[in-house]
Amino acid sequence: MPETIRVSYGTAIAMGLIRAKLLARPTTAYLMTYWPGRCSNDCAFCAQARSSRADLEKLSRVVWPAFRLEEVLEGLKEGNFARICLQTIDYPGMVEDVFDLLEAFSDLKLPASVSITPVDSETLERFKELGVDYIGVGLDVASERLFKEIKPDLSWEEVWDFAERVVDVFGHGKALIHVIVGLGETDRELVDTVIRARELGADLSLFAFTPIKGTRLENMEPPSLERYRRIQLAEYLVSTGKEDAIVFDGDSIKGFRLLEDEVAKIPPTVFMTHGCPGCNRPYYNERPGKEPYNYPFPPRREDFEKALKFIL
Template sequence: MVKLVRVSYGTAIAMGLIRAKLLARPTTAYLMTYWPGRCSNDCAFCAQARSSRADLEKLSRVVWPAFRVDEVVERLKNGDFARICLQTIEYPGMLDDVFELLEAFSTINLPVSISVTPVDSETLERFKSLGVDYIGVGLDAASERIFGDIKPDASWNELWDFTARVVNVFGQGRAVIHIIVGLGETDREVVDAFIRARRIGADVSLFAFTPIKGTRLENLKPPSVERYRRIQLARYLVSIGGEDTIVFEGDSIRGFTLSEEKLLMIPPTVFMTHGCPGCNRPYYNERPGKEPYNYPFPPKREEAMKTLGLIL
């Protein structure tokens, strides 16, 4: 019987499980399966990886303390969240724990997203019957060229096949591929991944690489905000079939064949967190006080103009 579940620090504050100030309230309840040890996979960027020396309570730069499942379920009922997002790490019996958690969440009447390693169609159908409507696919590395080093326990082809299975079970746009910008990929490789995802019928959620002390990539620098902004805009343009407007210099995005007037008409939501409905993921990639890679809420006009200034 599952007794504990991890809760992201911001979610725990919003639930009243922790007394602290919130700078940006999460609109989704971010939870993670509990396991007293490390994940059996060894992703180079991850604090949970089996070779990592990072704090076990961390995922990216966020702390995820553990709480009793019954207490979390009770707090979720009055938490004013748009959905539940359940992160999973790989360990013996993980799927059994996920099913138990989904059963517990079923009394709350909130849609559920799960980020999980590849499972078969039968398992996906069972997820769907228990209230899951979106699946996060941890591709993470946008290029097969770097994939094996970044995710040595995963298969590039298997993750793309899994994405197609998710679309087949849940429908168009319900598979959300996670891509981390800054792992050594080129801009062209990221755009190619966007195009492949669209052709399958999947969506893409962008993250900025965050170096975590104790991981294999602790000394790698995060991407510049300027580069990230161009990739955010490229994701949006590919999603509407506008990849021909992206101009490359070598393998880097140099600009866009859009007039300044059309660029200024780009919706500010392009620079917000993009993922499942109701997801804003505040401060997942950056510390408060810095310009966020992904705005948790629509940026003010002056912020949006500054953001576009990095692209123009």
């Protein structure tokens, strides 16, 4: 049984493990497997990558301090969380650690999600037996032409095959394919990825690229908020069977062909965090004080209408 586990900074505050102010309370407990070294994979955007010089406590822009597992299990009882989300990095014995951690969480009776690199169906079945109901699939790169350059240790089809196995074991909508907007992909590649995920029976979770000092992509710029909002709306239109309303100019989204009553039906959730039930992932991609790429809670009506008008 692992003695140590990483906890996202906001989750640690909600648990009472750190004394600090919370601007947006996480509704899910975000945890990460502990390993004293770096991940064996070398994803170009990731602070945990084997060639990264970034702080080992970081994942995206969030700090994940390490705590004793006993403390975290007690904190989970007090945190009023809707679920547990366990992030993993690759290292020898990682899958066995995940089994042990899920066993330790089982008495809490909380639904659990696991974000993991491709594993076989037998492992997925074991996760299911241990209370996991959603799996995060780290495609990340929505472009086959860029995939190997950014994620050299995996192949494009290997990740899609894994997503298909997750759907086979857990059911429709239980594979959450993670996609990072802003890695050099085109809008058309993003939309094609969303369509493929939907056709597979998977769901999608959008992230905005966050440059982290010490990673291979530290000098790349994050996507503009306008582009990100267009992709969020495009994802919603695909999910509701209205992808024909997306208007392209070459490989870029030019606009949307929507009637007034269709615009009126667009829900504020379009610009919120999209993930497993109970996931709000506050400030994962942006600093507090700025308009978030993914709102952790429903935006005010005026903010939503302003954002929508900005891209229509």
